[in-house]
Amino acid sequence: MSVDYDPFSHEAMKDPHPIYDKLRAVGSPVFMEKYNAWALARFADVWECSTKHEKDITFTAGQTPEQVLLGAPVPDTFMTKDGQAHRQWRGLIREDYTPDGVKVHAERITGLVREMLEPLLAKGEMDVYKELANRVTCINAGYMLGLPPEDSETWRALIDGMLEREEGQVGGGSETNQAAVGQLFGYFFEYIGKIRQNPELAGGHIKTFMEAEIDGHKLSDEELAFYIFSLLVTGSETTPITVAGVMYYLAQNPEQKAQVVADPVKVRKAFTETLRIDQPTNMLARKAVNDFELNGAEIKAGQGLLYLYASANRDEEEFESAAQFDMNRETERDLSFGRGGHKCLGLHLGTLMGCIILEELIAAIGDFEVVEDQCERLYGEHLSGFGKVVIRWDAANAKLR
């Protein structure tokens, strides 16, 4: 069976799941001639490629579909390095992201969530993505980097502008996208200029990367700007999509919602299950550097590989009733944060932030409903899930716990 799949088609960018079902039914990776690349839609394919073939692939050709499939420029950061260089540069900030490393941020993040949440409670209605979750994760990403918190709304809007896709748009080349990237980098260069002049103003990861020297190499202004950019995007994008998704899926499943409303700590299970059923990193891409065999596919050096995480996470061969939301399910393996040496650096921080936002919110508002016709899913190839989820609650009885 052959399936005609183009990750940049309108159909796939609008709702990839019907086509993911067909791709998985093929039973092995599917070749996309147009891009000289393979689509890995099954859990087993993504898992095996991530665990057994790291030496056969490179990250230097980029991580996004746009970079690997369309040849968009690849910023040089630890995310696009292989082997030892990757470990050394990622290692500079690794300790801040271990389970113990993120624990020190719990109190500060809880304070931030309460500060953002309090003025919203009397409204009785909000878009949980935009008005709460996204604001918290943006401010926190800036905090970890050492950027001024008062600028967070500015870079948030610019990241949105950069990722926005119009119907049928292939890649990020629209005027809106380019203008947003230009302004974002303008902001970074101005900030870097300021801290190069006054190093005592630098803090967080920016200070660490600015001062680092590995194998005689120090980061140029441009390289430093790419580190800031990449960490700002990865640190702020996926968690709020998941938070919005949790509220959506709980509202769709009233019995599970009742369990969480009665005991908000249980929202952790809902967070994990939302990541599975609606993986926000829809897909990431790699390039093969050696020939190898993968579950029936003969991969050749130089070919691209698309890891379709959102598809793998709904694979019936791995998860029973995979398209159903069940926060009490037990899973043996997961790909929600990737796998292998490049596994998500921020997995403990993302989980911590997401669960604090959700716990504080549900503890404060109690029962809630979702305004279905005001929810919107993201359109595009790279990220998936809800970019808008409007919820309603009883404002008269809402209060911070």
Ligand code: HEM
């Ligand atoms: C629910 C939230 C999140 C999800 C679902 C998620 C998912 C992922 C996935 C699937 C990858 C690819 C891993 C691989 O290649 O095997 C990744 C990489 C990465 N994530 Fe996350 N992420 C989340 C939150 C965060 C946060 C809060 C940060 C904050 C710093 C972060 C930083 C990164 C970085 C730096 C990488 C690249 C790692 C590398 O190449 O070494 N992520 N993430």
